[in-house]
Amino acid sequence: GVDKKILVIPGDGIGQEVTAWGQKVLMTIAKNFKHTFTFEEGIMGHVAIEATGDPLPEETLLKARNSDAILFGAIGHAKYDNDPTLKVRPEQGLLKIRKELGLYANLRPIRLFDELLEASSIKPEILRGADILFFRELTGDVYFGEKKLTEDKNTASDLMIYHRYEIERIARKAYEAARTRRNKLCSVDKANVLESSRLWRAVVQEVAKEYPDVETEHMFIDNAAMQLIKDPKRFDVVLTGNLFGDILTDEASQIAGSMGMLASASVGDKVGFYEPIHGSAHDIAGKGLANPLASILSAALLLDISFGLKTESQRVIKAVDATLKQGFRTMDIANKHTVNSFIMGTDAMGAKVLENLS
Amino acid sequence: GVDKKILVIPGDGIGQEVTAWGQKVLMTIAKNFKHTFTFEEGIMGHVAIEATGDPLPEETLLKARNSDAILFGAIGHAKYDNDPTLKVRPEQGLLKIRKELGLYANLRPIRLFDELLEASSIKPEILRGADILFFRELTGDVYFGEKKLTEDKNTASDLMIYHRYEIERIARKAYEAARTRRNKLCSVDKANVLESSRLWRAVVQEVAKEYPDVETEHMFIDNAAMQLIKDPKRFDVVLTGNLFGDILTDEASQIAGSMGMLASASVGDKVGFYEPIHGSAHDIAGKGLANPLASILSAALLLDISFGLKTESQRVIKAVDATLKQGFRTMDIANKHTVNSFIMGTDAMGAKVLENLS
Ligand SMILES: CC(C)[C@H](C(=O)O)[C@@H](O)C(=O)O
Ligand SMILES: CC(C)[C@H](C(=O)O)[C@@H](O)C(=O)O
Numbered sequence: 001g002v003d004k005k006i007l008v009i010p011g012d013g014i015g016q017e018v019t020a021w022g023q024k025v026l027m028t029i030a031k032n033f034k035h036t037f038t039f040e041e042g043i044m045g046h047v048a049i050e051a052t053g054d055p056l057p058e059e060t061l062l063k064a065r066n067s068d069a070i071l072f073g074a075i076g077h078a079k080y081d082n083d084p085t086l087k088v089r090p091e092q093g094l095l096k097i098r099k100e101l102g103l104y105a106n107l108r109p110i111r112l113f114d115e116l117l118e119a120s121s122i123k124p125e126i127l128r129g130a131d132i133l134f135f136r137e138l139t140g141d142v143y144f145g146e147k148k149l150t151e152d153k154n155t156a157s158d159l160m161i162y163h164r165y166e167i168e169r170i171a172r173k174a175y176e177a178a179r180t181r182r183n184k185l186c187s188v189d190k191a192n193v194l195e196s197s198r199l200w201r202a203v204v205q206e207v208a209k210e211y212p213d214v215e216t217e218h219m220f221i222d223n224a225a226m227q228l229i230k231d232p233k234r235f236d237v238v239l240t241g242n243l244f245g246d247i248l249t250d251e252a253s254q255i256a257g258s259m260g261m262l263a264s265a266s267v268g269d270k271v272g273f274y275e276p277i278h279g280s281a282h283d284i285a286g287k288g289l290a291n292p293l294a295s296i297l298s299a300a301l302l303l304d305i306s307f308g309l310k311t312e313s314q315r316v317i318k319a320v321d322a323t324l325k326q327g328f329r330t331m332d333i334a335n336k337h338t339v340n341s342f343i344m345g346t347d348a349m350g351a352k353v354l355e356n357l358s
Numbered sequence: 359g360v361d362k363k364i365l366v367i368p369g370d371g372i373g374q375e376v377t378a379w380g381q382k383v384l385m386t387i388a389k390n391f392k393h394t395f396t397f398e399e400g401i402m403g404h405v406a407i408e409a410t411g412d413p414l415p416e417e418t419l420l421k422a423r424n425s426d427a428i429l430f431g432a433i434g435h436a437k438y439d440n441d442p443t444l445k446v447r448p449e450q451g452l453l454k455i456r457k458e459l460g461l462y463a464n465l466r467p468i469r470l471f472d473e474l475l476e477a478s479s480i481k482p483e484i485l486r487g488a489d490i491l492f493f494r495e496l497t498g499d500v501y502f503g504e505k506k507l508t509e510d511k512n513t514a515s516d517l518m519i520y521h522r523y524e525i526e527r528i529a530r531k532a533y534e535a536a537r538t539r540r541n542k543l544c545s546v547d548k549a550n551v552l553e554s555s556r557l558w559r560a561v562v563q564e565v566a567k568e569y570p571d572v573e574t575e576h577m578f579i580d581n582a583a584m585q586l587i588k589d590p591k592r593f594d595v596v597l598t599g600n601l602f603g604d605i606l607t608d609e610a611s612q613i614a615g616s617m618g619m620l621a622s623a624s625v626g627d628k629v630g631f632y633e634p635i636h637g638s639a640h641d642i643a644g645k646g647l648a649n650p651l652a653s654i655l656s657a658a659l660l661l662d663i664s665f666g667l668k669t670e671s672q673r674v675i676k677a678v679d680a681t682l683k684q685g686f687r688t689m690d691i692a693n694k695h696t697v698n699s700f701i702m703g704t705d706a707m708g709a710k711v712l713e714n715l716s
Contacts, residue, residue: 076550081576084549084556084563091550121588126479142500142518147553156557157519160500164512190601191442192434192449195505198442199514205442218439222608223637229587229612230479243548247605250580254587279581 001035004307007067009060012045012090013280014290014346015073021350022071022274022295025319028357029303029312040067044097045090045280046077055093061100064271069306071299072275078282099139102269104166105173107301108134108249108262108277110232115324116257118335122229130232130255133181135174136245138266140166141196143242162196162241167203174239175211184236186217188224188244200241221248228252249277260291260332263298265305272306274298288345291330293320296353319356328352359393362665365425367418370403370448371638372648372704373431379708380429380632380653383677386715387661387670398425402455403448403638404435413451419458422629427664429657430633436640457497460627462524463531465659466492466607466620466635468590473682474615476693480587488590488613491539493532494603496624498524499554501600520554520599525561532597533569542594544575546582546602558599579606586610607635618649618690621656623663630664632656646703649688651678654711677714686710 006026010019023039030037042060049055064070075094080086097103110132117124145159171187178185187204189197201218208216219227221244227234228248232255240248253259262277276294284290297320304313324333327341334343344352364384368377381397388395400418407413422428433452438444455461468490475482503517529545536543545562547555559576566574577585579602585592586606590613598606611617620635634652642648655678662671682691685699692701702710 081550084559089550095551121481121484122479123481143551145515149553149557153557153560154522155519156553157503157517158552158554159515160518161513161515190604192439192447193453193501194516195507195514196516199507199511201442202511222604225583225605225609226611226617229609246548246580247583247602251583251587251609253584259584 001033002307002309003036004068005038005040005066007040007042007063007070009042009044009070009072011073011075011280012047012077013074013282013285014278015075015280017285017288017290017346018276018292018295019071019073021292021346021353022299024350024354025296025299025316025357026071026302028354029316032357033309033312044093045075046079048093049088049090053088055088055090056096061097064097064101067271069302070271070273071295071302072273073295074276074278074280076280095143097273098266099144101271101273102139103266103273104137104139104268105170105266106136106138106245107265107267108136110134110249110252110255110262112256113261113321113324116261116333118338119257119333120254122254127232127255132232132235132252132255133177133237134245134249134252135170135177135237135239136249137166137170137241139268141242160194160196160243162199164199164203167200168207171204171207171239174237175207175214178214178237179211182236183213184215184217186219186224186235186238188219188221188238188240188248190221191218192220204239224248225251229254253277258291258332260294260330261297262294263301265298265301267305272302274302288347289331290346291332292346292350293330293353296320296350315357319353322356323349323352326352359391360665360667361394362426363396363398363424365398365400365421365428367400367402367428367430369431369433369638370405370435371432371640371643372636373433373638375643375646375648375704376634376650376653377429377431379650379704379711380657382708382712383654383657383674383715384429384660386712387674390715391667391670402451403433404437406451407446407448411446413446413448414454419455422455422459425629427660428629428631429653429660430631431653432634432636432638434638453501455631456624457502459629459631460497461624461631462495462497462626463528464494464496464603464622464624466494466622468492468607468610468613468620470614471619471679471682474619474691476696477615477691478612480612485590485613490590490593490610490613491535491595492603492607492610493528493535493595493597494607495524495528495599497626499600518552518554518601520557522557522561525558526565529562529565529597532595533565533572536572536595537569540594541571542573542575544577544582544593544596546577546579546596546598546606548579549576550578562597582606583609587612611635616649616690618652618688619655620652621659623656623659625663630660632660646705647689648704649690650704650708651688651711654678654708673715677711680714681707681710684710
């Protein structure tokens with residue numbers, strides 16, 4: 001078996017509730033497959049501001065650098081959302097750890113478990129067979145460009161900026177992935193208006209030449225936001241910048257039935273970082289209602305991508321599949337048309353997956 | 359009757375084909391209601407670059423300033439999309455006319471004609487009753503902030519910037535509109551990451567105080583992109599910036615069945631500017647397949663908003679409705695489940711609407 005150190009950062013809101021189940025799944029896999037996973041815990045976000053004043057305490061960052069992989073929950077709190085003038089904010093922790101660990105490629109696989117066809121607002125015949133892998137650039141764009149607020153507070157700005165090397169490295173990753181899938185890549189930008197998008201497009205066109213076996217398409221973000229729900233099956237790998245990727249992948253959650261199903265992997269320099277796409281969901285936090293499957297599926301991605309444990313990863317996905325086949329549902333994926341289904345909370349759902357793992 | 363000057367700018371691609379029908383509808387209304395509409399034509403976009411080297415010739419801008427309203431088609435051409443290094447680009451014409459005429463508020467009403475319930479990729483039960491009015495800010499944001507490309511072509515940037523007065527004036531317009539509707543306003547931003555969004559949110563919070571009778575909600579763009587298709591009925595008026603508005607309204611086209619149905623009005627200082635949301639659609643341009651209804655519905659908005667001719671405007675909408683009820687469809691809104699429907703091209707469809715107007 002392998003010997004690995006995993007840092008768990010539950011973060012804010014439902015992050016606390018769901019990450020516990022991602023971790024339990026990892027512990028069960030370790031036991032069943034005779035691996036040694038050592039867990040540490042770190043704080044980040046609102047909870048870290050409350051405890052230390054800093055959304056990403058130095059100690060958490062140190063632990064992160066010394067781990068083999070990180071399982072993260074969610075970040076954010078209503079207090080900051082309601083007061084845009086606050087200077088110290090939970091999200092700064094997440095942005096900083098992405099930057100510090102060089103996590104430039106955020107992989108967001110969108111796939112529908114057959115059982116959830118009815119949970120989506122989109123028609124089943126449009127969804128069936130959709131299978132998209134997003135590559136969202138994660139350490140550049142308007143997220144990290146210079147921010148300014150004039151002293152009179154009358155003007156505010158953020159710099160949307162991309163460097164050639166940032167586009168090149170994620171484009172290569174996306175093309176490599178396309179080769180292992182259906183050999184299609186769609187790059188999304190707004191090159192008809194934005195200079196940074198024109199650079200994006202030009203660099204992707206260059207990288208594309210190295211992958212003549214992959215069919216490349218360029219699409220404007222507005223059109224992509226439409227095509228994604230009009231005809232999701234036309235997409236294989238989607239490559240895009242930080243901001244457009246943020247928007248498109250949340251939208252794409254409807255293709256997977258619910259946001260509560262979507263896992264993501266952020267990779268780059270060394271340590272991998274795994275997190276659900278959903279946020280801290282203040283409205284249901286602390287109520288035990290959140291869907292733990294996105295955290296559990298994030299654990300599956302961690303096993304596969306950071307540890308190369310493909311069999312173990314598949315075992316987790318199969319356990320999730322089995323749980324859904326047995327009719328177990330959290331609120332977000334419940335559908336009144338599904339007979340013989342049982343609607344349950346976070347812990348009951350997590351426990352079912354653990355049962356199915358054994 | 360009224361006496362008005364209308365400038366028609368067909369622009370590029372299918373803009374040429376569909377705008378002809380928007381204009382014919384205006385001519386028919388003038389005749390039926392004894393108004394005098396004088397038409398002029400202007401060039402803009404790729405066609406203007408070909409003819410004069412300038413995407414917005416001075417002459418077109420002059421005609422625009424001297425008109426009472428403008429009916430526009432679409433802009434853009436594959437040549438520029440494929441070559442991001444070209445310096446003179448069709449879209450510059452559209453952006454410049456928006457700026458020069460002070461068209462800061464882009465209204466995009468999203469409503470489903472009952473007959474088109476089946477044309478959407480979204481489930482009918484999710485759609486039925488959805489009725490959203492978008493207010494997209496149109497002369498600020500990353501569209502108009504400073505653009506830079508370094509000499510070595512390794513770095514490119516666009517400044518995402520908002521001034522307080524820009525946010526205030528469109529927020530007021532949106533709140534006023536909410537008062538005439540269901541008294542709900544959702545402001546969309548990315549205040550958890552962007553400084554310009556934090557200013558946006560703070561200013562909207564201030565303006566909200568003047569409209570205590572309107573229920574205000576603030577939503578992050580990623581969440582909004584999801585909620586829009588998950589539960590479109592939760593929205594009444596949506597207020598957002600230039601870039602986020604561009605993305606959300608294209609996405610929202612699926613709520614109306616097709617992009618080919620969506621009209622928009624850009625207003626601000628003086629002259630109003632009316633255009634379909636769809637673009638130039640190179641792939642079908644010149645084939646006579648495009649849906650003319652978005653241009654015709656843009657003409658309806660023009661009659662209502664710029665000329666205050668509400669009866670005439672309603673007459674146009676009813677003619678469109680009647681045409682759909684008779685089963686006439688262009689390709690984009692055709693559905694194989696609709697029996698007794700007739701699939702036709704641009705001109706046949708336009709002609710049916712004219713018949714129904716008389
Ligand atoms: C919480 C927020 C900063 C974050 C982002 O915008 O990147 C989240 O929406 C995500 O997608 O991971
Ligand atoms: C053609 C393009 C510049 C334009 C925009 O992005 O504003 C279009 O997409 C629109 O929505 O009117």
